[in-house]
Amino acid sequence: MNALSSVQPAPPVSDASAVATAVAAVVAAGRSAALRGWVPATSGNFSVRIDAETVALTRSGVDKGRLTPDDVLIQPVDAPPVARASAETPLHLGLYRARPEIGAIFHTHSPAASVIGAGLLAEGAVRISGWELQKALASVRTHEATVEVPIFANDQDTAALAERIAERQAQPVAGVVAAPGYLLAGHGLYAWGATAAEAERHLEALEVLFAQILALKQFAA
Amino acid sequence: MNALSSVQPAPPVSDASAVATAVAAVVAAGRSAALRGWVPATSGNFSVRIDAETVALTRSGVDKGRLTPDDVLIQPVDAPPVARASAETPLHLGLYRARPEIGAIFHTHSPAASVIGAGLLAEGAVRISGWELQKALASVRTHEATVEVPIFANDQDTAALAERIAERQAQPVAGVVAAPGYLLAGHGLYAWGATAAEAERHLEALEVLFAQILALKQFAA
């Protein structure tokens, strides 16, 4: 990428230390999720924003429990997916483009998220209320709030899916707090945050809330 | 806190070794609970009494799996919460003030405790009987005893909540053994003991009893 030999504008050059920090955060988040059993059989993908134009993103098909910096790609936010990028790259890039405040996006395939998404797809969302743990989400101050996690039908055309998600994200719902995440039915959870640490807290809070909702339904049955 | 320059009485000075022991016990209890999955997404808080006037207490918002002594605050029992203290500090201090025999209080957000509390709030308590494991509670000698764990509605006003809890704690219930703990509906468990080791045993016993009650309900359904 020798910008001197090109008549096109030079691509943005990310700071080396910012790249290393983002790559390390991707590796840490992927390994942590693997230890929790949330990314079975090479599923899931993880990204952390480097700067306004670039993100670090796991490549396709790698076991997240054995993730190394070599498995992390550098992907421009406004370009098509680079070689070896995951098929779900458009779902990450769409969010980074639309919402500059997002600093990290983690996608997991946990059983609880897969099951809640499949079981409640017809309702279009799962609504969370009455749980203290929902306060771990940055925008929630009380267990009395109602938090809405949208549910989308799964689609192998991830570019089309990213558009449907962007449309719905742009339409706030009155009376509920929008969760920093959404579900794909039978597939899993996308969760995000302003930083990798916040995205990890949001991911863990949503995963545990889903598990609690499943357990309460059985207890109350 | 230079007492020489003040006309007020000097605050009590805790023994350095007692402080270090209490801080280490807080760190150990928090890390142990994190390994069990009982304090997701920076939830939960842990305190150990240093002496009659002072306790060691986790600060707000820290991941208990990475707890270090720097995350533990020294909090006077009879003073308002110190800077960076958890919003739930009044729930700890109320118990330490009312009951001098309590040496440690551990608060967890496990799925089982959250679900039992939410599912049985209308009954005001969960009653435990017929389980050998209830003998792990200091005041219980037989599986034939009935142990009562009160359940309170969750409240973001923790000072008001602490008062309601103190009122109910002051009214013993005939025919049941009061558990060394209570539940906040949809929130989690507070458990305590005369020492950190006893509080940890009580916490583990109550958590497993809740899990057994959930499992028996499903089996008998």
Place this chain on the structure above:
Amino acid sequence: MNALSSVQPAPPVSDASAVATAVAAVVAAGRSAALRGWVPATSGNFSVRIDAETVALTRSGVDKGRLTPDDVLIQPVDAPPVARASAETPLHLGLYRARPEIGAIFHTHSPAASVIGAGLLAEGAVRISGWELQKALASVRTHEATVEVPIFANDQDTAALAERIAERQAQPVAGVVAAPGYLLAGHGLYAWGATAAEAERHLEALEVLFAQILALKQFAA
């Protein structure tokens, strides 16, 4: 225990290496069960036979996850419980006296064992059939056999309980294979084997069979 100064017959002297081997096997079995979550809150107890007259046995009230050789007592098979022995020592000694082929007895308080025992006490036994895993029990050759695990009501008078268990063990049931273990309702599992390794295999097989029975009941519901 200086036998020279006594007119009574000298107690049997166990071989030092046999003692060390049995103590090490008790520590290993207790720690392994703790890692599986089968002995919460200092519950459970573990013994391994040293020779015809003596066994090594965990003392009362110790956290099995931190078990050391200092927590293991040497207990004569034909004598009353030694100082600091568990209240459940009679349940171990009764089996060792009645059945010389038993080399190790492991007692756990797992949720699955507690729940199955409580849920099926009225039937007096849990019958296991159709599972390949039952072949891990020494006396079972096919998944078509029916294995019977007796269930007894819990009792704090462990000497009386040991007698009821011995009576029932002495009466074989036609058409079923007697499991190398029994359940105490709401309490847990006793499992045994000719060696510590066999007792550990039997313990694990029964625990997992109980978990499978619970799961199949829910699935078929």
Place this chain on the structure above:
Amino acid sequence: MNALSSVQPAPPVSDASAVATAVAAVVAAGRSAALRGWVPATSGNFSVRIDAETVALTRSGVDKGRLTPDDVLIQPVDAPPVARASAETPLHLGLYRARPEIGAIFHTHSPAASVIGAGLLAEGAVRISGWELQKALASVRTHEATVEVPIFANDQDTAALAERIAERQAQPVAGVVAAPGYLLAGHGLYAWGATAAEAERHLEALEVLFAQILALKQFAA
């Protein structure tokens, strides 16, 4: 096996490095499954193809969590089971003989696989559709595909069982994708792949899909 002193044709001599690689892959797969709780009480067996004529295979009755290269046997594909081979060796060899593209076969006894097999035996198969995770199977491209995992009644005569399995494998079912695995009712899962890594991914994907199916059934109940 000194071929010089024999009038029979010399048996094929496997490359030493290929043997070492296959043995290491068997040990790694067995230990990994043990950590997941999928091979309780010495159950399960694991094989990796060395070359067209030979496979590496776990011996009978070994704890997979403590597997070492000494516990792995070298077994000709076209010969009867060697000494100390598992009783289930015919199930491995039948697949290796019929399908040269199979490079590794892993057999687990997980609770989820045992329960699904027992619960759905009357239907003869479990059909998987609508889950993103099914794309972790090599032949599946979309969550909209229907993947069929055949279920066979368990049988202690593993040679006869191997024949029934071979017959059904030879009859493709229209409209469904054949899974790289099958279930034995109340027994467990056989899964395979072109390489050890692929077999491990297939095993994990199928195990988690079974767990999701169990959980969705309870949630939707």
